[in-house]
Amino acid sequence: MEFNRGDSGSNLQSEINITPLVDVVLVLLIIFMVIVPLLMQGYDVDIPKSTNAAPAQSQESRLILIISATTCGIVKPSAGEGLPTDCRVILGDQKIAATELPARVGDILGSRPPEKRVLFLAADDRLNYEGVLRILDLAKSGVEDLKVEFITAN
Amino acid sequence: MRLGESAKMQASINVTPLVDVVLVLLIIFMVMAPQMRKGPEVRLPKTEKPSQQGDERGRILVSIDEGGRLWVNDKQVAAEQFGDALRAAVAAESDPKVVIRGDAKLNFRQVRLAMQAVEQAGFRGVGLIAKGRNAGTRGE
Numbered sequence A: 001m002e003f004n005r006g007d008s009g010s011n012l013q014s015e016i017n018i019t020p021l022v023d024v025v026l027v028l029l030i031i032f033m034v035i036v037p038l039l040m041q042g043y044d045v046d047i048p049k050s051t052n053a054a055p056a057q058s059q060e061s062r063l064i065l066i067i068s069a070t071t072c073g074i075v076k077p078s079a080g081e082g083l084p085t086d087c088r089v090i091l092g093d094q095k096i097a098a099t100e101l102p103a104r105v106g107d108i109l110g111s112r113p114p115e116k117r118v119l120f121l122a123a124d125d126r127l128n129y130e131g132v133l134r135i136l137d138l139a140k141s142g143v144e145d146l147k148v149e150f151i152t153a154n
Numbered sequence B: 001m002r003l004g005e006s007a008k009m010q011a012s013i014n015v016t017p018l019v020d021v022v023l024v025l026l027i028i029f030m031v032m033a034p035q036m037r038k039g040p041e042v043r044l045p046k047t048e049k050p051s052q053q054g055d056e057r058g059r060i061l062v063s064i065d066e067g068g069r070l071w072v073n074d075k076q077v078a079a080e081q082f083g084d085a086l087r088a089a090v091a092a093e094s095d096p097k098v099v100i101r102g103d104a105k106l107n108f109r110q111v112r113l114a115m116q117a118v119e120q121a122g123f124r125g126v127g128l129i130a131k132g133r134n135a136g137t138r139g140e
Helices: A002-014 A019-035 A098-109 A129-142 B002-011 B016-035 B079-091 B108-120
Strands: A039-046 A063-067 A088-091 A094-097 A118-123 A147-150 B051-055 B060-064 B070-072 B075-077 B098-102 B126-132
Touching: A019 B016, A039 A129, A063 A098, A063 A129, A088 A098, A094 A098, A098 A129, A118 A129, A129 A147, A129 B108, A129 B126, B060 B079, B060 B108, B070 B079, B075 B079, B079 B108, B098 B108, B108 B126
Parallel strands: A039 A147, A063 A118, A118 A147, B060 B098, B098 B126
Antiparallel strands: A039 B051, A039 B126, A063 A088, A088 A094, B060 B070, B070 B075
8 A cells, every 4th residue: 555655646746747838839829820810900091082073071171181291201211109299280270289189180070970070181292101100090099980081182 | 456557547638649739730820820921021100009900811902012012912013004903803802992001111102192093993992001019910
């Protein structure tokens, strides 16, 4: 009996417990299986059908955001995060700092029903694409369900 | 005594083959993941809060690389043939939606022209793909 007990005790210690290893590997496998479908992130934008056609909204209720290369110098690809602090944009008829954009867009469009929350965006050709998207990101963060229409005509 | 010992040995499940199989599967997925991407390598713009655009399968991927060259899915196309290439890609998809993957270094002009071309090919609305700050799903 004594011999037996000693035997079984050493048996237990000699085996490596691989259950945690299996757990970790299975979790890793699941993570990779989830990543493989390659989910994308981005911004849904529209292009106004035609400037000549009857506008869906009356002219004065249209909110237009103009990003000009002279007031917001994001011409070069940016190295880090965010926007230059002196970046100014024209929202409606007012020139505001880009950092105020979420609050101002929220003020103007927040009271409208979600289907009428449309922002028309006109950006200078010389601007850096990443910079334009960062401004678009700021505008979108101001109000939910914001529809963006890019004015792409020359 | 001998019988008792052999019964004890059979009582524990041998998980070594399971671990082998799972490790091999893991390696296969690790190797395949970068190769399943469509289109050229594009350094996507980094923004704060891009919204989910879903799975890239079933989307028509329009990529604009650092040099301003246009790609439709895996093929590079000339600007003049862009519309045709796009329509050809549409035929292969049941519910086509176009997304534009533009390089962060581009000028807005190049993206604007691509958006116009997509519009002229008969699509309403595109997705501009970016990379969220804390998302590592598809980048570089």
